Structures are given as structure tokens and as C-alpha cells.
Amino acid sequence: MPESFFILSKDYLEIAIDEIITIAKTYDRFSKIKIISNLVIVQSKTNWEKIAKRSTFSKISGQILRKMSGLFLDEENFEVLKNAKTFVCRIINLSSKQFNIPELESSMGDMISKFSQAKVSLDNPDIVVYLIFTENENFFGFSKKINEVIRPIKVKKHPHELDWKLTRAMINLAGLQEGETVCDPFCGTGTTLLEAEAMGIHGIGLDFDEKMYQISKNNLEANGYKSKLVKDDFTGLKNIVGEFDGIVTDLPYGRASKASENPEEILKKFVAILPKKKKIAIMCKKDFEKKLKLNPMKKYEIYRHKSLTRIILIK
Numbered sequence: 001m002p003e004s005f006f007i008l009s010k011d012y013l014e015i016a017i018d019e020i021i022t023i024a025k026t027y028d029r030f031s032k033i034k035i036i037s038n039l040v041i042v043q044s045k046t047n048w049e050k051i052a053k054r055s056t057f058s059k060i061s062g063q064i065l066r067k068m069s070g071l072f073l074d075e076e077n078f079e080v081l082k083n084a085k086t087f088v089c090r091i092i093n094l095s096s097k098q099f100n101i102p103e104l105e106s107s108m109g110d111m112i113s114k115f116s117q118a119k120v121s122l123d124n125p126d127i128v129v130y131l132i133f134t135e136n137e138n139f140f141g142f143s144k145k146i147n148e149v150i151r152p153i154k155v156k157k158h159p160h161e162l163d164w165k166l167t168r169a170m171i172n173l174a175g176l177q178e179g180e181t182v183c184d185p186f187c188g189t190g191t192t193l194l195e196a197e198a199m200g201i202h203g204i205g206l207d208f209d210e211k212m213y214q215i216s217k218n219n220l221e222a223n224g225y226k227s228k229l230v231k232d233d234f235t236g237l238k239n240i241v242g243e244f245d246g247i248v249t250d251l252p253y254g255r256a257s258k259a260s261e262n263p264e265e266i267l268k269k270f271v272a273i274l275p276k277k278k279k280i281a282i283m284c285k286k287d288f289e290k291k292l293k294l295n296p297m298k299k300y301e302i303y304r305h306k307s308l309t310r311i312i313l314i315k
């Protein structure tokens with residue numbers, strides 16, 4: 001079974017690791033995962049590119065060709081370069097050992113040149129060949145250019161809008177798949193709907209505030225996205241339960257955004273009407289969740305500044 005590698009940004013490492021695990025298991029529930037610090041190895045039927053395109057915090061990714069016990073490279077490993085015109089070698093050292101990386105990269109390049117017609121290109125190679133060193137194991141793999149991730153445009157913004165990367169990570173952590181529908185009952189400027197649509201997931205948004213409803217509408221129209229939008233209180237969710245597969249939302253904090261009532265009270269009422277058997281990712285202010293009977297499967301803390309730490313709850 002193919003093995004892929006993902007080197008993750010250390011900014012939100014726990015979220016980044018779980019994001020890869022959930023995406024891999026969403027596509028193939030029998031995927032096997034191995035975590036070595038910020039390196040995640042996935043054994044799955046799913047191609048690495050499919051996982052890489054969905055993941056938010058993966059910096060480098062590719063397919064593993066062969067696990068290595070030393071620096072042994074053979075002809076079979078270079079099959080992948082058969083149709084490539086250009087390549088480059090990169091060493092990733094996640095171990096505590098010291099290597100002369102430029103020297104290693106260049107001698108690896110020389111060695112590959114003996115087996116392959118491909119020429120070295122430092123700037124724009126068709127294929128990048130990786131040697132990854134970890135404390136106990138080394139990996140040999142490759143990656144090639146993948147199409148840029150499609151990002152929506154926002155014609156109207158608002159200070160309380162959610163960071164697009166965390167929004168995407170929440171969609172992924174909830175386990176939503178292409179073709180499914182996500183609902184954001186506090187949709188604000190429409191970040192969840194915009195990112196979901198860009199990922200091939202349909203959206204339904206609710207917001208009780210006319211101004212926010214209009215901002216979402218304009219942002220969706222600017223991208224040609226057809227998400228359903230309703231100007232309504234979040235309790236309107238009860239009338240459309242059959243229309244979505246999951247909820248991804250960021251609740252009011254009682255700061256910049258308008259709230260119909262005390263934000264803690266809103267969360268309590270919201271949790272009370274959460275539909276069962278849906279994929280759920282909620283962001284709210286830390287400690288708001290303490291009195292709730294929610295039993296999240298996972299909980300992540302996101303420090304914003306000294307008076308605001310947010311949490312993501314996955315159900």
C-alpha cells in the first residue's frame with residue numbers, strides 16, 4: 001500500500017497532526033498513521049496529493065519510495081524520474097545528528113544523474129527527491145508540483161472574521177468530504193462557506209444580523225458560489241437539519257461582533273439544539289464550554305492574546 005509523508009508546520013502541531021489523520025481516515029478508514037515529531041507517515045489507499053491538497057498545515061509532502069537503513073540508493077528507486085525532465089535533491093534532517101546538507105544534496109544529485117536523464121534544476125524542478133533523517137529511521141521519497149490550492153476572494157471583510165487556515169482545519173477535523181454540505185449558523189462574513197465551497201463542500205449559512213448577512217452574500221456572489229444563505233437566528237437550524245452533514249462554526253465572543261444575547265447563553269442554547277449524528281466543529285471562548293454537556297471527542301486551545309484564548313471542540 002502506498003506510503004506518504006507530511007512535514008507539518010509547528011505552529012498548531014496537534015491540530016496539524018489530527019488534520020492529516022482525519023483527512024486520511026475520511027478517504028480510507030483503514031489508513032495507518034505513524035507520527036515522528038512533526039513528520040507524519042500515512043499508509044493508505046489514498047494518493048498523497050489528495051491528502052496534501054486538503055491539509056492546511058502541511059509544509060512539505062510526497063510519496064515514500066522506500067524506507068532506508070543507510071544511504072543506499074538503487075536503480076529501482078529512480079523509476080519515478082523516468083518521465084521527469086528536471087529534479088532537485090533535498091535533505092530534511094529531523095534527527096539530532098549533524099550533516100553537511102549542501103554536500104549531501106549535491107552528491108545525491110550526482111548519483112541520481114548517473115541513473116536518470118533528468119537534469120538538476122534548483123528553481124523549478126519537475127520532481128523533488130527527499131531524504132528524510134529521523135532519529136531511528138530514514139525515508140526516501142519524492143514529490144512533484146501540485147496545483148495551487150484554490151482560495152476564495154473576499155470583497156467585504158470584518159474585524160471578527162475567522163482565520164481561513166483555522167477554518168479549513170475545522171472543516172477537515174470535522175471529517176467533511178467533498179460533495180457533503182456544511183452549515184455555519186453564525187456565518188458572519190461567510191469564511192466557513194467560502195473555504196468549504198473552495199474545497200468542494202457545499203455550504204448553508206445563517207446569521208441574524210442584516211449587515212453580516214449582506215457581507216456573506218456579497219462574498220459568495222463574488223466567487224460564484226451557490227451556498228444557501230438565510231437571515232435568521234441560529235435556532236433556525238432546527239428547520240434545516242436534513243439539509244446538511246455537519247456544522248462548522250465560530251460563536252460570538254461579545255466583543256466586536258453583534259450578539260443577540262450573552263455569548264455564554266447563546267452557546268448553551270446552541271449546544272442544546274445540536275443535531276445528533278452530524279459532524280461538528282465549534283470554536284468558542286475558552287471556559288465557556290465548562291458547564292456544557294457536550295463531551296467533545298477532541299479539544300484544542302488557540303491562544304489569541306492575554307484576554308482571549310479560544311477553543312475548538314470536535315464532536
Ligand SMILES: C[S@@+](CC[C@H](N)C(=O)[O-])C[C@H]1O[C@@H](n2cnc3c(N)ncnc32)[C@H](O)[C@@H]1O
Pocket residue numbers: 158160161162163185186187188189190191192206207208209212232233234235249250251252253257258259260261266
Ligand atoms: C464570531 S462571528 C462569526 C465570524 C465568522 N466566522 C467569520 O469568519 O466572519 C459571530 C457571528 O454570529 C452572529 N450572531 C450573533 N448572534 C446570533 C444569533 N442569535 N443567531 C445567528 N447569528 C448570530 C453575529 O452577527 C456574527 O456575525
